[in-house]
Amino acid sequence: MALQYQDFKEVRVYPGLQVWRVEGTTLTRVPESLYGSFYMGDAYMVLHTHDGVSYSLHYWLGKKCSQNESGAAAIFTVKMVDHLGGKAVQYRELQGFESITFTSYFKQRITYQAGGAASEFQHVVTNDMSVQRLFHVKGRRVVRALEVPLAWASFNRGDCFIADFGEVIYQWCGSMSNRFERQKAGQVGAGIRDNERNCRAELIVVEEGAEPLGMTEILGNKPDLPDGDGSDDAMADISNRKMAKLLMVSDMTGSMQVSMVGEENPLSQTQLQSEACFILDHGTTQIFVWKGRKANLTERKEAMKAAECYIKQMDYPANTKVYIFRDWKENEGFGKVFITEWIAKIQQEEFDASKLHESRHMAAQYNMVDDGSGRTQVWRVENSKRVPVDPDTYGQFYGGDCYIILYTYPKGQIIYTWYVKRTPLTFDYE
DSSP, rough: EOOOOGGGGGGOOOSSSEEEEEETTEEEEEGGTTEEEETTTTTTEEEEETTTTEEEEEEEEEOOOOOHHHHHHHHHHHHHHHHTTTTTTEEEETTTTHHHHHHTTTTTTEEEESSGGGGTTTOOOTTOOOOOOEEEEEESEEEEEEOOOOSSSGOTTEEEEEEEEEESSEEEEEEEEOHHHHHHHHHHHHIIIIIIIISSEEEEEEETTTOOOOHHHHHHHHOOOOOOOOOOTTOOEEEEEEOEEEEEEEEEEEOOOOEEEEEESSSSSGGGTTTTTEEEEESSEEEEEOOTOHHHHHOOOOOOHHHHHHHHHHHHOOTEEEEEGGGGGGGGGGHHHHHTSSSSOOOOOOOOOOGGGHHHHHHTTTTOOOOOSSSSEEEETTTTTTEEGGGGGTTOBBSSSOOOEEEEEEEEEEEEOOOOOOOOSSOOOO
């Protein structure tokens, strides 16, 4: 069913995932068998309903999506939020930089295809045995398969590729690709076979240098291929994750203004006022917009626009993520951000820890090995490596990170690991 802007009262919301594709001023539902496959020239709206009581609403923009489609997707998102009674947490997703929440819907596997509605490309036809296309498989935590020109010039020895020829799907593995990359490429190939071909196609694994006739008849003889850059697609500037600024969007002075409220960690939720809207700048990786329950309509409308202007003024990447939360639903989103992305703060009472070990009962109950006078070392885990933490900041932990703590005492050593026990909602650590 295609939806016009005014038709959202007819949308039937049910638990689970629903995906629509933006086509001009209409929304067209995407078949469930094609979930996770996106055209680079299109915009999509994705709704995930949790137990029928809470909602995550994403609008996804392809790299070649037109400004008109981008605007239409934003309008559809606002309309859907209204239809859901303002209960949805909103996400703006950009191709190649999707949130963990978004990618989790598609089993960490996303396919990008060339074309879009504006160029009269239609969604993949199930059981189309005449198709000929090539996908470059990249990614570690999240697998992304990008459609590239069907030619040897698109290949390199360091990666894996999926050559989809309809009845036969070839998983081509470069001689320098690793086992992990091969496994992920296999998942992409199997997804095409099972979902688009209803298991009617054959999936064949091909090693570099052993290309079958079925490939060379279409691609020609294989030339010498480059090694590939071998770089991690999602290298992030870790230092940016430690930055935070809180800005208030308000017209209390008579004109709309954006003013700085806090410039250093830890920030507190007490700085948020229900009468205004706020922008939380989390470095160049993500921006959060918080709309106060008592903020007026103008402030609510201007908050998102102010966030986008702020991104440009700060010269942040265009793919900076923007998330929207409301204070009366903060326990389903923004409230957790304060807990998990800022310094974990625990209410403490004064006590003499050095005397706890003197009680044998207490020492046994809490596995205390001594009076705490041993040597403590702390490392933060960054990109699978240990980074020493400044001793002056011992006891401060960021919810977005994992830590290793080594305690050395006269009779031995104890190793602790620290992390936040949660299901990731809005953070992309790829």
